[in-house]
Amino acid sequence: MSALDRVLEDLIAGRWILTLEDTADGGTEVVAYRPLGWTGPNPHERIAAPDHDQMRAALVRRQHEGDHVPPSTLTPTRPPTPAPAPRPAVPPPSTPTAAKCGMCNGEGGRWETTDGSTPGKNISRWVPCSGCNGTGEK
Incomplete structure (x- = not known):
């Protein structure tokens, strides 16, 4: 050579x-x-x-x-590839407990929209939960 x-x-x-x-x-x-x-x-x-x-x-x-x-x-060595950042811990979905209402999951009710389908746009009134009567507790 x-x-x-x-x-x-x-x-x-x-x-x-x-x-x-x-x-x-x-x-x-x-x-x-x-x-x-x-x-x-x-x-x-x-x-x-x-x-x-x-x-x-x-x-x-x-x-x-x-x-x-x-x-x-x-032969050049490449720097090691950094490990990906750990994903933030996602809290598990809230499950009803003995202290929370099982129908509204402790929220006490829901917002009702005027058109019935677009949450956050046409909010007209708060409807309390029929299971806890709006308290959010069992």
Whole structure:
């Protein structure tokens, strides 16, 4: 495997990220840097070159003179995915108890609407529960 093949393998495996950055003189340069979460040697390593041909040459030089480590140790590790937040405890549905009326569940009655079907819009009157006579208790 040639040095260029190893460089291409590193790029494909995500061990380097290539991007174009603006220069101070208004031009652009090709920049290679390590991905976020990189655990291999020198996580802040950055290589810059004026064009793609020179970037390939710089990465090949880096491959020859750098601290070449087996690819298995260079594979970036992703940070662990955080566990989802626990769901808030939902109180169980209210069940009638000895102290609550079983017909209205302790509410004492219900609101009656003028159209008979749209709660909260056309509220016309409070109708007390016939089981507890509006007290909510048994």
